[in-house]
Amino acid sequence: MDTQLTEKERKVLFWACFLSLMAAGVGFAYRVMVLGDWGNEFNLTDAEKGRIFGASLWPIAVMMILFSLIVDFVGYKRSMYLAFILQATAAVLTFLAKSPSALYYACLCGGLGHGIVEAVINPVCASIYTTQKSKMLNILHAAWPAGLVAGGSVVILCASLGWHWNALWLIVPVVIYGVMFIGAKFPVDERVRAKIPYSVMLKDVGFLSSSIASFLLVHELTTVFTGSAPSIYTSLIAGLIIGAIFGAITKSIGKPLYFILCLLMVPLATTELGTDAWIKELMTPVMGTYAGWALVLSAFIMMILRFQAGFLTNRFSPPTILVISSFFSMLGLIALSQVSGPLVFGAFVLYAVGQTFYWPTVLGLASEQYPEGGALSLNTVSAIGLLSVGIIGSPIIGVFNDNHTTNNVKELSTEVYEGSKKEANFFGASYEATDKAKAKEIAEKVGKEAELDTAIQKSGRQSLFTVALAFPLVMLVCFAIIGFWYKSRGGYKPRVLEASWE
Template structure:
């Protein structure tokens, strides 16, 4: 049986490598976002897209974040952290490749979806990893870690501006800049031992963790997810979709509440 690895088992070098790999994974999401903001006019013009279509492509990177962030937050205890990060890498790198190969609206849309799905997995993994690696300094470390998002925005913008200055103006090439931090972080993660999170280390049962969420939070989250997915995937009924979303949310939340036997607990 494999020995459980905790943060205290890691060397200073391993902790540093994990932290900066996590930083780069979130920075990659920021670089991808900077590209979509800066170059949406360019690919919109090339493919004669309407403003609505350009907005839909941009919006396609948002809702997937919530889906994978919530989903993988419930799964990473069982899968470990490394496999989800491999998937996040494939999604982020795949978004860059799809943008490079895009031939129209559909490819651009799914490139954005991949970017959002990867971003959500990154968020679901790096926060508990950072807290497990630095249990006595988590506030400071998490604050520094989340500076990766604006760092990615600024860095991505500067990369695009710099490329334009040296004559590399093709937006397709700019879309692949996300590969720079993505390849770097996955190479940094590969040799690392990843610790179990604080819940597992403390011996808190999985169901006890879910009791913190309970019926109320599960209902609200389910209602909002169903409503937004209906909007973006087109299976909504215009006149009563909000009502239907509330009903579905209550049903899902009730099932969740019965399973965990909790209404939810305050933070």
């Protein structure tokens, strides 16, 4: 039965969805800020810290894809209450944690809940604002940086004041959105209202995009459950086999442009999330103790601009907005690699402006052009982005940093270079890296400790410049081509399956 929502009902539902994503952002910010403290308290190795924190990440993509396939049968409200239970459990377990295993399960619950939230709120937003998808998805996803700002600010302020602030406060935004969902009315999904069969929903993804998603899922889940990453070729072959089976069942190769969007999520997610993961470490030598606040500033700018998304969506098509975003993120990263002192904050503004509209605009584009794909077309492209950051994006930035460090050390001193070089591996390809601990030890002996610190700092800034050329520039060109393609076909026009009730 079709659910006709009043304006008030839509607003209540939208802001409940907003708060659910904000709650996920608050939890993420908390975990990022206190991960080092957990390591000290429980005497964790870097690998153990990575495993615990990773438990809050990989389930997001898994649950997004899983619930995209079943949410129409389970129902939006029941799905959101499962997310509520998981996120509330995550907060309580974090508060009560007395061991690394308890922290692991707390992060796991947080990740599972976050994935369900994303799987539900994206199609809900697209279904209640069928003619304003790009604008409203941008506003909805202002919740993520809002959560980062709130969570990061609380942790940093409490740490600076010397207050012991436990994790139980993380449950506050979870309880608020849970209460809001009690009386909320949910729409029937846009695809279901238009009576488009479930089998048709699967066709947009088809063989092509399901192969990418399967490759990334196989690689990630094998790594998680076996403790070691499989060969890239093993994951790729498994992904192609699963994709071929999916393609045969759906009798579809998939939509080519949708496949291209999925591919572009790799550099897009790396530019946005992968760079965020490195930016504090890379900029600490320049900004010192203020590096943590820089991320909060970036998230604050993103939050404010996403609330104003209508200014852009009313004037430009999604491909054009993505071109503009690519330009600003490239400019921001280049500036971050060159400037120092107060100018660093100006560069951060450019960087924040650039990454602001990336993710929700791609979601808007996918939903506007492939509405018959329902929740699956929306959430698969997002899940691919999330998975690619950890599997491809962040490691690539690490390779950039390793290469620049090695080259700088080599220029500094042959003795330090020869004594500290080691072999590293990226997807089966070996390359030369530097053991920084050994390099510092040798540098002390030869009286070049200060020069080595300068060389390492320089490599971080060089990495930002390389990232700017490797990812935003590529996206700028690709989204420009997509924009020209739409122009050649009479201009960009959103597809609406039926008349909206707005």
